[in-house]
Amino acid sequence: MTWVLWRQHRTQVAVLGAILAVFAVLMAITGNQMAHDYEAIRHCGDCRGFGLTRSYNLPRTVVNLSVGVPVLLGVFLGAAMMAREVEQATNVLAWTQSVTRRRWLATKLGTVLLITVAIAGGMAALVTWWSRTMNSLQDYRFEALQFDIQNLSPVAYSLFAVALGFAAAAILRRMLPAVGVTVGGFFAVRLFIELSVRPHYAATRHATFALFAPTVRPRGAWMVGTKLLDGNGDVVRGPLRMPAACRAAVDRLSADQCVSKLGYKVVSSFHPADRYWPFQWIEAGIFVALAALLVAVGAMVVLRRDA
Amino acid sequence: MTALPITTTGLGKRFGRTWALRDCTFEVPEHSLCALVGGNGAGKTTLLRMLAGLSRPTTGELEVAGRRPADDPAFLADVGFLAQEIPLYRRWTAEDHLAFGAHLNPRWDGAATRDRLRRVNIPLERRIEALSGGMRAQVALALALGKRPRVLLLDEPVAALDPLARRDFLGTLTAAVADEDLTVLLSSHLLADLERVCDHLVLLSAGHLHLCADIEEIVAAHKVLTAPARETAALERDHHVIHVDRTPRQVSVLARMGIGPIEDGWHVEDVGLEEIVLAYLGRTESREVASR
Amino acid sequence: MIVFRLNPSSGVPPYLQLAQQVRQALSAGVLVPGDQLPTVREVVSQVAVNPNTVFKSYRELEREGLVQGRPGAGTFVLRRPDGPPPGTHARLAKGLARWVDTARTAGMSDSAIEALVRTTLDRGEAVA
Numbered sequence: 001m002t003w004v005l006w007r008q009h010r011t012q013v014a015v016l017g018a019i020l021a022v023f024a025v026l027m028a029i030t031g032n033q034m035a036h037d038y039e040a041i042r043h044c045g046d047c048r049g050f051g052l053t054r055s056y057n058l059p060r061t062v063v064n065l066s067v068g069v070p071v072l073l074g075v076f077l078g079a080a081m082m083a084r085e086v087e088q089a090t091n092v093l094a095w096t097q098s099v100t101r102r103r104w105l106a107t108k109l110g111t112v113l114l115i116t117v118a119i120a121g122g123m124a125a126l127v128t129w130w131s132r133t134m135n136s137l138q139d140y141r142f143e144a145l146q147f148d149i150q151n152l153s154p155v156a157y158s159l160f161a162v163a164l165g166f167a168a169a170a171i172l173r174r175m176l177p178a179v180g181v182t183v184g185g186f187f188a189v190r191l192f193i194e195l196s197v198r199p200h201y202a203a204t205r206h207a208t209f210a211l212f213a214p215t216v217r218p219r220g221a222w223m224v225g226t227k228l229l230d231g232n233g234d235v236v237r238g239p240l241r242m243p244a245a246c247r248a249a250v251d252r253l254s255a256d257q258c259v260s261k262l263g264y265k266v267v268s269s270f271h272p273a274d275r276y277w278p279f280q281w282i283e284a285g286i287f288v289a290l291a292a293l294l295v296a297v298g299a300m301v302v303l304r305r306d307a
Numbered sequence: 308m309t310a311l312p313i314t315t316t317g318l319g320k321r322f323g324r325t326w327a328l329r330d331c332t333f334e335v336p337e338h339s340l341c342a343l344v345g346g347n348g349a350g351k352t353t354l355l356r357m358l359a360g361l362s363r364p365t366t367g368e369l370e371v372a373g374r375r376p377a378d379d380p381a382f383l384a385d386v387g388f389l390a391q392e393i394p395l396y397r398r399w400t401a402e403d404h405l406a407f408g409a410h411l412n413p414r415w416d417g418a419a420t421r422d423r424l425r426r427v428n429i430p431l432e433r434r435i436e437a438l439s440g441g442m443r444a445q446v447a448l449a450l451a452l453g454k455r456p457r458v459l460l461l462d463e464p465v466a467a468l469d470p471l472a473r474r475d476f477l478g479t480l481t482a483a484v485a486d487e488d489l490t491v492l493l494s495s496h497l498l499a500d501l502e503r504v505c506d507h508l509v510l511l512s513a514g515h516l517h518l519c520a521d522i523e524e525i526v527a528a529h530k531v532l533t534a535p536a537r538e539t540a541a542l543e544r545d546h547h548v549i550h551v552d553r554t555p556r557q558v559s560v561l562a563r564m565g566i567g568p569i570e571d572g573w574h575v576e577d578v579g580l581e582e583i584v585l586a587y588l589g590r591t592e593s594r595e596v597a598s599r
Numbered sequence: 600m601i602v603f604r605l606n607p608s609s610g611v612p613p614y615l616q617l618a619q620q621v622r623q624a625l626s627a628g629v630l631v632p633g634d635q636l637p638t639v640r641e642v643v644s645q646v647a648v649n650p651n652t653v654f655k656s657y658r659e660l661e662r663e664g665l666v667q668g669r670p671g672a673g674t675f676v677l678r679r680p681d682g683p684p685p686g687t688h689a690r691l692a693k694g695l696a697r698w699v700d701t702a703r704t705a706g707m708s709d710s711a712i713e714a715l716v717r718t719t720l721d722r723g724e725a726v727a
Contacts, residue, residue, distance in 0.1 A: 003410045007403060008396070089394035093447075096359055097411035098384040098454060303378070306362030340649055426644070477647035485640040485650040499607055506649050 001099060001107045009111070012076060016119050023062075024126055030059040031130040038133050059130070066127050066149050070157035073120060074182045077112050078165020082302070083175040092307055105302055109295060112162060120158035124151060142222035142276050144194060152280045156287035161186050163291035167298035193286065199224045201282045204269035211264045212256055220273025231263030240264075310373030312337055312458045312490035313358060317367035320353050326514050327353040331367070333509055333519035335492060340484055342501040342522075343494035345511035346588050351494040352391060354511065355460045358492070359388035372457040384414055387456035391463050393447045395435045401446045402431040405453070412454035420453035423483075427475050441472025448476060452483050459483075461493045465500065473497070477504050498581045508580075510587055517587045522580060529583045532560045532573040541570055550586035561586045600637060601629055605646050613648055617656035625665065625679050627688060636666060636674040 034056050085091040095101050128150040135141045141150055148154065164185050169178035204224050209215045217223055228236040230243075242255065243262055249255035271279065313335040320328045328350035335341045345351050356362045357369060360376030360383070369376065372385035395404060401424060409415045424431065427445050435443060444464055451459060461480075465473045481504055483489060492509070495501055501508075508525060510518035518525065529549070532542065536558055539551055545567025552559040561578060569575065601624045605613050624630040637645075639653045657674050660666045668674045702712050 001410065004407055007399065007407070088397065089390055089392045090396055092361060092388070092390045092392075093394045093396075093450075094411075095361060096383065096386070096388040096451075097408070098380050098413055099411045100378045100380055100383065102378055307356070474647045478644040481643035481647055481650055482640045485638075485643050485653075500647075503605070503607065503613060503648050503652075506651050 001103065002111075004094075005108060005111045009115070012080075013115060016073075016076075016115070020119060020122050023123065026059060026062065027126045027130045030056060031133070034059075034130075034133045038137065060134075063127050063130055063149065064145060066123055066154070067145060069120060069123050070154060070161040071183055071186045073116055073158045074161025074165040074186055075179050077116055078162035079169045079175065079178040079182050080165070081108065081112050082166055082169035082298075083173065083178045086169070086173045087175055095307060101303055105299055109166070109299065112166075113159065113295075116158050116162045117155060120155045124149070124154040127154070139220040139273070142220060142271065142273060142279070144222075147222070147276075147279070147283075148190075148194070152284040153287070156284035156291075157186075157190065159291040160189070160287040160294070163294035163298070167294040167301075170298040170301045189290070193283070197286075198279065198283060199271075201279050202271060202275055205272060207268050207270070209266045209268070211260050211266060213266075215266060215268050217268075218270060218272055220276070221270040222275075222279075224269045224271065226266055226268040229265050229267055236264075309337070310370065311335065312339075313341075313369075313371055313492060315358075315367060315369040318354070318357065318364050318369050319366035320350075320357060320362070321365040326365075328357075328511070329514045331511075331516045333516055335490060335507060335509070335519075338484070338488065338490055339507040340481070340491045340493065340505045341507035341509060342505035343492055343509050343511070344496075344498070344501065344584055344588075345494075346513075348513075349511040350514045351511055352462055355388070355462045355492070355494060358458075359386055359460050361388070380413075384412065384454065385457045387451040387454060387459040389447050389451045389459075389461045389464050391466070393440075393443050393464065395443060395447055395450075397436040398434055400432055400434055401429055401438075404435075404446055404450055405431070408450050408453045414455045416453055416455050419486075420449045423449045423452065423479055427479065439472070441468050441475065444468055444472065444476050445479065448479055452479075452487075452489075455487065457488065457490065459489060459491045461491065463494050463496070465495060465497065473500065480504070498584055502580045508584075510584060512588050512590075525583060526578070526580055528563050529578055530562060530564055531576045531578045531582075532562060532569070533576070534558055534573045537572070542573070545569075549583075550590060603637070603642055603646050605648060614652045614656040614659065617642070617648075617653060618659045621656070621660055622665070622680050625676065626682060628686075630676050632676050632678055634676045636676065638673055 037055075082091075085094070094104055131141065131146065131150055135146075140146050148157070161182065165178065165182040168181040168185070169175070172178045172181065207216070207218070211228075215226060228240065230236050240259075243259065245262065246255055246258035249258050311334050313333075315334070316332050318328065318331040319326060327348075331350075331354065343351050343354070353362070357364050358371050358376065360371075360378070363376075371382070374382045374385065376382060376386075396407075399407070405417065405420060408420065409417055421431075424445065427442075429438070429442050429445055429449075435446065438446070444467075448461075448464065451461075465476055468476060477500060480491065480493075484491060493501070493505065502522065506522055508518060508520065508522050509516065520528075534557070536553070536556055539548060539558065539560055542548060542560060542562065546565045546569075547563040548560055549563060550561040561583065601620065603617055603620055605616055609616065611619075621630070621636065630636075636657065639650050639657075642648070642653045643650050657666065657668065661668055661674075663680070665677060665680055666674050667677050699712065702715075707715070
């Protein structure tokens with residue numbers, strides 16, 4: 001069985017391995033270079049960072065694009081694993097050898113999930129290592145995009161995407177619809193969790209600022225949002241309308257002063273830096289659980305349904 | 308006594324609201340080459356897939372090689388199946404498929420399989436997608452035979468082959484039956500091939516079983532009776548009339564002969580298998596099941 | 600070794616066709632006593648026929664005492680069928696060809712020749 005899987009997936013593994021290797025070389029070269037450049041300017045005060053971030057735009061874009069890796073794995077490993085077999089009826093060939101469908105499926109799923117962890121894990125490790133300079137420079141790793149491509153979460157997303165691809169292919173039995181469901185479903189779930197669920201893993205902390213004072217981002221924090229409150233403490237929705245009391249103001253500056261005096265203020269909500277790891281674990285846990293559920297559903301369909 | 312290769316009792320399969328196969332009871336004797344005949348949509352593929360354990364019956368019981376189809380290595384090792392699509396891994400070579408068979412089947416007979424492919428000149432190093440339909444069918448057949456099943460189920464394997472490839476395919480198949488302890492159930496539309504190669508016949512029409520018997524017995528039991536125009540009622544009392552052709556002057560009846568006498572005036576003639584099968588297939592509404 | 604052929608449209612059952620081909624090979628001296636007949640496997644892979652058909656035709660030849668099946672070894676030729684020795688066939692064929700020429704020169708059609716042969720054979724049967 002292991003030989004069969006190796007024979008079946010060796011091309012995919014070779015292609016993915018090659019991509020990973022090229023990526024590793026790019027990361028190693030630019031990562032080291034950037035760390036070196038950073039050493040040279042780290043003590044120069046305000047100047048640090050700006051030139052650095054700009055001169056590494058290309059590798060940075062590549063690193064940020066790694067956010068798409070999970071869905072690619074979902075399509076090329078997950079959906080392809082089942083849909084191609086069913087479309088070419090080779091599952092019928094496999095299921096009429098002396099190996100049970102159960103064992104065939106368990107070995108196949110096990111191998112594909114292992115490959116997923118290896119590829120996604122390698123990718124995430126490289127991205128995390130590369131980002132260490134940017135992290136110490138700006139400490140944005142808790143913010144939306146960076147949170148999604150470093151450490152645990154990209155591996156969990158990949159497992160979810162592959163499980164989704166497998167389940168979709170098992171149910172739909174056709175490559176194209178399965179790919180559609182994998183891509184659409186993956187982005188829908190990811191965005192939903194990121195926008196509507198992740199901010200609530202813990203209660204946000206708040207910081208209050210005067211209306212026109214600069215809002216300060218606590219180091220390493222994830223800024224979830226800011227609200228404008230009026231003098232009564234109610235949230236102001238939409239653009240700020242000039243309150244009646246201040247309409248007489250002759251110029252911009254006096255108007256601003258007038259509004260500030262009425263008690264208007266800005267409240268920012270954020271998750272402090274020390275919540276990074278708990279959030280990583282919760283996020284990973286949710287996606288691994290979803291992946292397990294999808295694998296179970298897909299496996300049940302494959303084992304129960306007539307071929 | 309070993310169990311019969313194939314037995315079914317009241318076997319039925321429903322897809323949604325339509326029955327693809329209904330109330331199907333028959334058995335196939337040991338070591339036979341059994342033809343499975345029927346029109347398109349008669350339920351042949353449905354029957355073969357249930358026998359192979361690929362799909363589950365809606366009603367009834369079935370046993371293949373003495374076991375109920377199940378996700379069980381012992382059952383799978385005893386039953387070979389070749390699907391209509393002749394599924395193979397397109398980018399693999401024949402050699403890869405031999406390794407595939409060897410890895411997945413404990414009773415794999417690599418030497419005999421190589422020998423079979425060598426006899427029909429299959430290039431083992433070429434990818435499947437580069438082989439002709441006949442060569443692919445030979446590879447798939449060799450793969451199905453290589454696991455040394457007790458029962459081999461073939462779903463219209465020769466339908467798409469040219470006459471030469473068909474003869475080679477059937478030659479490999481009959482040679483395997485001569486060599487091994489093997490029973491074959493083979494569906495096809497090509498009655499001339501079946502008549503020559505098979506010794507037993509199962510006839511399905513519109514999801515119902517019409518005949519299951521030894522081919523020689525079937526041919527011996529059926530006759531064509533002709534006479535100047537007359538009633539067939541008396542004949543139908545003692546004999547099983549399958550098909551009646553009537554002109555104002557003459558009547559011609561294909562019947563399975565019972566034990567009763569034949570009235571005077573009928574001219575009795577032997578009839579070939581093909582004509583018998585066509586008579587049954589043309590008679591879908593009547594649903595009596597004939598068995599040995 | 601002999602090569603079998605089957606003619607599906609001849610109306611003669613396949614097992615009789617096979618047996619007849621062995622008899623012809625014996626008469627013509629292609630097969631001689633002691634020769635082994637092709638195994639069932641060899642015959643079926645050559646002409647794609649049910650193995651039982653071959654068994655049956657060999658049994659038929661065995662019944663006639665022409666061949667003998669030895670379990671585990673194969674089927675072997677025991678003796679030639681009754682009839683003239685090898686060579687007779689060829690000699691008579693030559694004579695017949697000359698006769699047919701004569702008949703055609705005399706203006707007889709092929710079907711008329713066939714009918715004449717048939718009638719002669721039938722009369723021969725009646726006399727014997």
